[in-house]
Amino acid sequence: xxxxxxxxxxxxxxxxxxxxxxxxxxxxxxxxxxxxxxxxxxxxxxxxxxxxxxxxxxxxxxxxxxxxxxxxxxxxxxxxxxxxxxxxxxxxxxxxxxxxxxxxxxxxxxxxxxxxxxxxxxxxxxxxxxxxxxxxxxxxxxxxxxxxxxxxxxxxxxxxxxxxxxxxxxxxxxxxxxxxxxxxxxxxxxxxxxxxxxxxxxxxxxxxxxxxxxxxxxxxxxxxxxxxxxxxxxxxxxxxxxxxxxxxxxxxxx
Amino acid sequence: xxxxxxxxxxxxxxxxxxxxxxxxxxxxxxxxxxxxxxxxxxxxxxxxxxxxxxxxxxxxxxxxxxxxxxxxxxxxxxxxxxxxxxxxxxxxxxxxxxxxxxxxxxxxxxxxxxxxxxxxxxxxxxxxxxxxxxxxxxxxxxxxxxxxxxxxxxxxxxxxxxxxxxxxxxxxxxxxxxxxxxxxxxxxxxxxxxxxxxxxxxxxxxxxxxxxxxxxxxxxxxxxxxxxxxxxxxxxxxxxxxxxxxxxxxxxxxxxxxxxxxxxxxxxxxxxxxxxxxxxxxxxxxxxxxxxxxxxxxxxxxxxxxxxxxxxxxxxxxxxxxxxxxxxxxxxxxxxxxxxxxxxxxxxxxxxxxxxxxxxxxxxxxxxxxxxxxxxxxxxxxxxxxxxxxxxxxxxxxxxxxxxxxxxxxxx
Numbered sequence: 001x002x003x004x005x006x007x008x009x010x011x012x013x014x015x016x017x018x019x020x021x022x023x024x025x026x027x028x029x030x031x032x033x034x035x036x037x038x039x040x041x042x043x044x045x046x047x048x049x050x051x052x053x054x055x056x057x058x059x060x061x062x063x064x065x066x067x068x069x070x071x072x073x074x075x076x077x078x079x080x081x082x083x084x085x086x087x088x089x090x091x092x093x094x095x096x097x098x099x100x101x102x103x104x105x106x107x108x109x110x111x112x113x114x115x116x117x118x119x120x121x122x123x124x125x126x127x128x129x130x131x132x133x134x135x136x137x138x139x140x141x142x143x144x145x146x147x148x149x150x151x152x153x154x155x156x157x158x159x160x161x162x163x164x165x166x167x168x169x170x171x172x173x174x175x176x177x178x179x180x181x182x183x184x185x186x187x188x189x190x191x192x193x194x195x196x197x198x199x200x201x202x203x204x205x206x207x208x209x210x211x212x213x214x215x216x217x218x219x220x221x222x223x224x225x226x227x228x229x230x231x232x233x234x235x236x237x238x239x240x241x242x243x244x245x246x247x248x249x250x251x252x253x254x
Numbered sequence: 255x256x257x258x259x260x261x262x263x264x265x266x267x268x269x270x271x272x273x274x275x276x277x278x279x280x281x282x283x284x285x286x287x288x289x290x291x292x293x294x295x296x297x298x299x300x301x302x303x304x305x306x307x308x309x310x311x312x313x314x315x316x317x318x319x320x321x322x323x324x325x326x327x328x329x330x331x332x333x334x335x336x337x338x339x340x341x342x343x344x345x346x347x348x349x350x351x352x353x354x355x356x357x358x359x360x361x362x363x364x365x366x367x368x369x370x371x372x373x374x375x376x377x378x379x380x381x382x383x384x385x386x387x388x389x390x391x392x393x394x395x396x397x398x399x400x401x402x403x404x405x406x407x408x409x410x411x412x413x414x415x416x417x418x419x420x421x422x423x424x425x426x427x428x429x430x431x432x433x434x435x436x437x438x439x440x441x442x443x444x445x446x447x448x449x450x451x452x453x454x455x456x457x458x459x460x461x462x463x464x465x466x467x468x469x470x471x472x473x474x475x476x477x478x479x480x481x482x483x484x485x486x487x488x489x490x491x492x493x494x495x496x497x498x499x500x501x502x503x504x505x506x507x508x509x510x511x512x513x514x515x516x517x518x519x520x521x522x523x524x525x526x527x528x529x530x531x532x533x534x535x536x537x538x539x540x541x542x543x544x545x546x547x548x549x550x551x552x553x554x555x556x557x558x559x560x561x562x563x564x565x566x567x568x569x570x571x572x573x574x575x576x577x578x579x580x581x582x583x584x585x586x587x588x589x590x591x592x593x594x595x596x597x598x599x600x601x602x603x604x605x606x607x608x609x610x611x612x613x614x615x616x617x618x619x620x621x622x623x624x625x626x627x628x629x630x631x632x633x634x635x636x637x638x639x640x641x642x643x644x645x646x647x648x649x650x651x652x653x654x655x656x657x658x659x660x661x662x663x664x665x666x
Contacts (some may be wrong), residue, residue: 053429058327061430083430098358098423100433105421107360112365 029140029156037071039179042235044069045206048079050229053121056060063231065252071132073244077252088249089118096229099249106249122195122216122226134171137164143172151176168194180209185219193219206233258556258569262576266284269549276545277585280639283538284589285596287531287635289625292597293605294527296626298520299481306509307383308444311349311475313488313508315495320472326355326427329470331500336474340496345487349476350377351360353461355432357424359454361412368408369453370422372471381477384442384455389441393415399460402436405450406443414438420454426466484508529636535642543646546578550650557654558662567655574654577648585643586636593635597627613623 023046045068052061063080072094078087086101117124138158145154158171169189174182185196195218199211210233217225241251266273306312330336333351340349353372375394379385384403385393394401397562402420404412413418418438420595436456462468468551480485485508492506497568510517537569550557557570604622 047570055327056427078431100421100431102431102433103423105360105435107358107423108365109358110365137335137581153400157656233582 010031011029029142030135032154032179033140033156033158033173034135036173036175036179036181037132038137039208040181040210041068041071042206044236044239045233046236046239047233048231049208050231051121052227054227066252067239067243069241069244071241075244075248079174085250088247090249092244097246097249104250106246122218122224127197128218133166134158134213135175137161137166138171145169148176151184175230178209180211182211185220205230206235208235258573258576261659262573262580265573266577269552272545272549273581273653274544275584276581277588279538279541280544280582280585281589281592282641283534283639284586284636286534288590288593288632289597289600290527290531291631291635292625292627293623295628295631296601298523299626301520302481302509302516302624304383305446305513307477308387308446308449309379309382310512311381311479312478313491313506315474315476315491315504315506316472317503318628319503320506321507322333323354324354324466326465326472328424328566329353329427329467329472330474330504332498333469333474335364335498336495336504339491339498340385340474340476343487343490343494345478347479348377348380348489349474349543350374350381351458351471351474352378353458353465353467353470353472354453355461356422356446356463357422359408359412359431359537360421360423361414361418366408366411369457370424370461371453372465372547373455374458381475383444387442387444388440389443391438391549393440394455394457398439398457400436400456401435401439402454402456403440403442404438405452406441406453407447407451408454409438409441411451416441417660422456422464424465426464427470428458428466430466432465434460437497437556438473480583481498502640527614535638539642539646543649546647546650550653552622554657554662554665557657558659558665561659562659562663567657570654571651574651575647578643578651582643584648586639589639590632590636594627594632597625597631601625601627 007162037186045066047066049064049066050061051064052059061081062078062084065077065079068074072092074089074091076089078084086099088099089166089234090097090099090180094111097106098109099106118127138160140156140158143155143157145152147153153174156173156175158173160168160170168186170187170191172183172187174184176182180202181199181227183196183198186194188194195216197214197216200213200215202209202211204210205212212230215225216227235238242248294452315330317328317330317371319325337351340346351374356367359370359372360366373384373394375396375398376395379393389405390405391403394403404414404420409415412420416438419435420438422436424432434456436454456464460470461663462470476491478484486506495501495504495506498504517529546636561567562572601624604624606622
């Protein structure tokens with residue numbers, strides 16, 4: 001009896017093997033991205049970041065305090081320069097609000113604004129929120145692997161699913177076996193690169209290896225870029241839900 | 255020589271009714287063509303002027319890169335120097351400064367992305383029709399600060415009325431967050447949906463303060479006295495601007511470059527007009543050909559007699575062509591005079607087009623259209639009629655040469 005069952009399992013295993021092989025590979029690319037996103041985002045985090053918008057003739061730095069929770073909640077506060085201090089953005093699910101202390105109003109941003117640039121930077125609201133769109137709306141395949149500093153590096157090609165509501169024609173994501181994100185390139189519908197993000201200075205940060213510098217630029221104008229530099233980063237298991245409410249926008253927690 | 259002129263002149267008046275019919279056909283064709291062409295040119299001018307007086311001006315001066323990507327940093331650093339040049343350029347009727355920034359515009363319960371435009375209320379009133387377009391509330395005054403004019407459709411989208419507050423949230427020239435709360439003072443409607451949906455206007459001084467760009471503007475918009483001279487004046491301004499300190503960074507563009515769509519719409523309309531005229535001319539050509547041919551059949555016996563008493567066929571042909579020429583000249587003369595009179599009549603009175611034409615509505619024209627008589631519109635139609643009648647007359651004239659006198663005299 002036992003042997004028969006084993007035999008049947010073996011046969012069915014071989015029968016579904018070809019399909020299962022492709023499926024497994026697909027899953028692993030998706031798993032890699034999902035694990036990477038979870039790793040970079042943590043369950044919840046609190047950070048202080050300097051954002052520098054660099055243009056050939058001009059440069060400006062802002063200091064931002066950020067809280068994130070899970071896959072969809074985030075809260076940003078501008079700490080400096082004084083002129084912009086107190087401006088805040090809250091993202092909850094697919095909804096986004098912004099607050100300006102000068103006019104003392106909370107404004108709900110329309111969903112179309114999610115792909116717009118944030119505060120004039122090269123990052124879109126979606127980029128900053130490390131939104132789940134990449135996991136839900138794309139099909140992933142591992143394009144190549146190589147080894148860098150004794151670690152396996154995966155290059156993953158992500159094509160949008162048919163009819164997925166996304167702006168990119170393709171994304172190419174490079175990540176390390178320990179789920180550290182190295183590079184993300186965004187392509188248009190003609191599969192020409194539009195903008196790209198690279199990470200640098202991978203160091204222990206908030207209890208894990210984490211890139212402390214993130215740089216985003218349009219592929220054809222690398223001299224105009226936006227750089228995020230982590231001053232501090234803490235990962236926690238949880239943050240209180242009341243932090244991610246509209247009332248927090250007006251009254252920044254510490 | 256003069257004999258066949260006399261004969262031709264007498265011949266055509268031997269059957270006055272036939273001649274009058276032919277002459278009227280020619281005159282009518284000329285009249286219609288002159289009027290139609292003038293009307294078309296007039297409506298284009300009305301269209302262009304209406305369109306430029308809402309938004310673009312006849313020409314516009316901007317930073318080269320602002321024109322390319324509307325980057326808020328690419329300003330005209332010394333608008334007064336540009337103003338000095340425009341003051342000295344003959345033919346410039348008015349000009350005004352504007353600035354603009356794409357911003358989030360939010361009412362109590364709605365949020366839209368929109369264009370916030372800073373205008374100088376005083377000079378804007380001279381260079382654009384904005385004050386006339388106010389349908390509710392009032393136009394901005396010189397002393398207003400946090401007041402705004404808003405397009406009808408944007409107002410409807412945001413669900414705001416006169417006196418309501420709207421929050422603007424954008425980015426200043428220095429990269430800082432630009433935010434302001436403004437009160438709606440007026441609602442404008444231009445008839446151009448794009449324009450009425452796109453944005454809201456606030457005083458330029460206030461704009462410069464909110465978007466931290468003191469003393470700088472994004473564009474200088476100018477109106478000229480005569481549409482025909484736009485290209486020439488634009489060229490002059492372009493040359494003079496190069497002498498400014500940062501002049502090589504600036505670019506002057508005229509309405510046809512700013513609104514290629516309008517230019518294309520005009521070309522398309524012109525082509526469809528041409529097809530219509532061509533049909534008209536073909537009809538006229540056949541009616542003239544018909545009258546000429548009928549005349550030949552009716553007069554076959556007469557030609558036979560003339561040939562029998564020794565008139566050379568070439569002479570007969572000359573007489574026939576002269577006859578047709580007389581009729582054409584008389585018809586054209588009458589047609590041109592009548593055409594000019596009719597056109598001038600409507601040129602002073604205007605033609606009420608109501609809400610008839612969608613194309614015109616799209617460019618903000620809802621009132622009257624004034625035909626515009628010009629040398630071109632007067633000459634083109636009659637010239638075409640002349641060519642066509644000459645060709646139409648040639649056929650019967652050539653046919654006469656092949657007549658046999660004896661057979662012709664026995665022609666029933």
